Amino acid sequence: MGKQVTEMLKGTLEGIVLAILSGRPAYGYEITAWLRDQGFSDIAEGTVYALLVRIERRGLVDVEKVPSEKGPPRKVYSLNAQGREYLEEFWRTWSFLTERLEKLREGGK
Amino acid sequence: MGKQVTEMLKGTLEGIVLAILSGRPAYGYEITAWLRDQGFSDIAEGTVYALLVRIERRGLVDVEKVPSEKGPPRKVYSLNAQGREYLEEFWRTWSFLTERLEKLREGGK
DNA sequence: TCGGCTATTCAGTGTTGCTAGATACCGGTA
DNA sequence: TACCGGTATCTAGCAACACTGAATAGCCGA
Numbered sequence A, B: 001m002g003k004q005v006t007e008m009l010k011g012t013l014e015g016i017v018l019a020i021l022s023g024r025p026a027y028g029y030e031i032t033a034w035l036r037d038q039g040f041s042d043i044a045e046g047t048v049y050a051l052l053v054r055i056e057r058r059g060l061v062d063v064e065k066v067p068s069e070k071g072p073p074r075k076v077y078s079l080n081a082q083g084r085e086y087l088e089e090f091w092r093t094w095s096f097l098t099e100r101l102e103k104l105r106e107g108g109k
Numbered sequence C: 001t002c003g004g005c006t007a008t009t010c011a012g013t014g015t016t017g018c019t020a021g022a023t024a025c026c027g028g029t030a
Numbered sequence D: 001t002a003c004c005g006g007t008a009t010c011t012a013g014c015a016a017c018a019c020t021g022a023a024t025a026g027c028c029g030a
Helices: A003-009 A012-023 A028-037 A045-057 A081-107 B003-009 B012-023 B028-037 B045-057 B081-107
Strands: A061-066 A074-079 B061-066 B074-079
Touching: A003 A012, A003 B081, A012 A028, A012 A045, A012 A074, A012 A081, A012 B081, A028 A045, A028 A074, A045 A061, A045 A074, A074 A081, A081 B003, A081 B012, A081 B081, B003 B012, B012 B028, B012 B045, B012 B074, B012 B081, B028 B045, B028 B074, B045 B061, B045 B074, B074 B081
Parallel strands: none
Antiparallel strands: A061 A074, B061 B074
16 A cells, blocks of 8 residues: 555554454464455565564464464464453554544644 | 554654644644643654654655744744645545554454 | 465565754843 | 753664565475
8 A cells, every 4th residue: 555554554563463363363374364355455474474473572472383284384373361451552552543633633624 | 651652653643743734834843842732742852853854855845944032943844735645645544544443443342 | 296375484674763962042040 | 151941953873663575385286
């Protein structure tokens, strides 16, 4: 979609992925495919994997290696307690931002 | 407010400043003060100035130097036609993001 | 054997906001 | 005079993040 989305995704993509994982465990390839399906047409393959490594290192997710019938083993990520807490904080921050922007948008008309 | 906001502001702050300028011309110091007032408590002084330089270089704003009674001259920025166009695109991108996230938020409950 | 799909990893790049400090103009006060 | 606080801008260096592009690896069908 262009550079604007790319910049806006910084900080948000992390929340998006955590939100996905809050619904059900998932692995990188799957998440990327889902995102593309949802209109994030040019999310790069590598981006999601790097993000997953990051949130794993921070202890927000648990990982399990699961064999796949169709290729190399999958690394299935699931949100743990700390991750859920972090996700809630993400939603609070997100709400804060959207409120300010909504006001600005109305004021600007 | 913490690191989450910092990351989320990347890409968004630019739109915020453009939105402010769409209402009325303003200068850096003023914008920073207004942002802090609106709850962006730790927007750094330098951040806004750097952003203004950037959007000026991209031709989104016009600049006028205006003497101040209380200090060095102000650089007053105003949104031009190209800036307005860019701002509209920003709002479209922003809407796209908020829609996806709203869906995710509801789905996750 | 080769190409295509599944699946992950990694080094290098550009953009962005923050840190921390310098510079400058002005008024009031000791 | 000398100093300080408020106004106002600018800059170099840093950290975090998403993207680029490529490599690696397992599986299956032609």
